[in-house]
Amino acid sequence: MLTLTTNILKIFGICFLRFQPMPRLWVIWLVAVNLGCVGFIARPEGQVVLAVTLVAVLAQAVLFGRMGFTRVLGITHVLWIPMFAWLASRVDAMATTPGLTEWVALLFVTNLASFVIDLADAHRFIRGDRAPHYTWARG
Secondary structure: OOOHHHHHHHHHHHHHHHHOOOHHHHHHHHHHHHHHHHHOOOOHHHHHHHHHHHHHHHHHHHHHHOOOEOHHHHHHHHHHHHHHHEEEEEEEOOOOOOOHHHHHHHHHHHHHHHHHHHHHHHHHHOOOOOOOOOOOOOO
């Protein structure tokens, strides 16, 4: 459990402290929009987004422990596909809560953009770009 927690902290440390300014701002935006689920935590939609986010982060920590900070980490975002399918089935139920539909739309656009980046990274990984491109320790 300590290793998993350490890996999560290293991933966030790399993203928030080591990334270049533009990728860093993108990750801050991505995390902030996904954490918007806390504002709707009383709703099943907020709870599902939080659960999927936590599972994705845990899966990234496992991958990070095995492969380092490689381009394959974003593959965990495949979990967003069933999440958004489920959210789409709840559009009518979401309309009763002010701001929820708007947040889910923002979440969808943000995560779709991230997923496109993830696909490009996965393609590069498959084509041989497998070396870790960031590390926590300077060296």
